Amino acid sequence: MIIGSTTEQSSSYDNLEEMSVHELLLNMNSEDKKVALAVEKSIVQIEPLVNEIVKKFKQGGRLFYIGAGTSGRLGVLDASECPPTYGVPDNWVIGLIAGGDGALRKAVENAEDDLEQAWLDLKTYDINSKDVLIGIAASGRTPYVIGGLREANKHKIITGCITCNAGSEVAKEAKFPVEVVVGPEFVTGSTRMKSGTAQKLALNMISTSVMVKLGRVKGNKMVDMQLSNEKLVERGTNMVASELGVEKQLAEELLLKYKSVRAAVDQYRKLHK
Secondary structure, X not given: OOOOOHHHOOOOOXXXXXXXXXXXXXXXXXXXXXXXXXXXXXXXXXXXXXXXXXXXXXXXXXXXXXXXXXXXXXXXHHHHHHHHHHOOOOOOEEEEEOOOHHHHOOOOOOHHHOOOXXXXXXXXXXXXXXXXXXXXXXXXXXXXXXXXHHHHHXXXXXXXXXXXXXXXXXXXXXOEEXXXXXXXXXXXXXXXXXXXXXXXXXXXXXXXXXXXHOOOOEOOEOOOOOOOOHHHHHHHHHHHHHHHOOOHHHHXXXXXXXXXXXXXXXXXXXXXX
């Protein structure tokens, strides 16, 4: 066990192989219930980070995530979901994983141990002082993430992090650290479990809050979502029909013509003043 590392502490449960399936599921669920409460305690750290991201976006900046393993995959996932959900350009939120995109499916040996590689990866995107960089590392000691944050600080780039250990090296490098301490994992050291869930929740909160504050949500609707499948066209049609008080057939025609809920509603209202 690594001294001071909560994520490496021994599980509160033992002899897992002797548990029934019901016991396994019940005990994992009991541990998972602790995650949202841990995230709640971190809201005081998440809020100022969100405010900085919104400020930088309004100045023409972008948001970058870096991480390794599960943490890296979660960053890439959050970044990849922003364009279809909020209709933003692909380069607004960028997720990078140690070892490159191939590491999304298969672990790349020693990729996370390189202190210099994250900055090399970030430089290919011309990262600059208008941008924000968030390092994601459950352990808080991933060299790939530490090195990236360190170099970003040198270049006057706003830095944040999401980690699941208190007082970690990653948190020390980040100007806006978010520490979600969820306690020992059900399977000792398996941070894809509670830690991964905590990181996903924090990422959801960060990107969603940012997009709302940037006007990409109206009321509670995703008015700029990409119409990439029949389900989303149906959802968008219902939104247009509800907002304008028109029949679904007309709503769908407007939606398909103008390509987004926002545009369909705005253009219809302009024509019917």
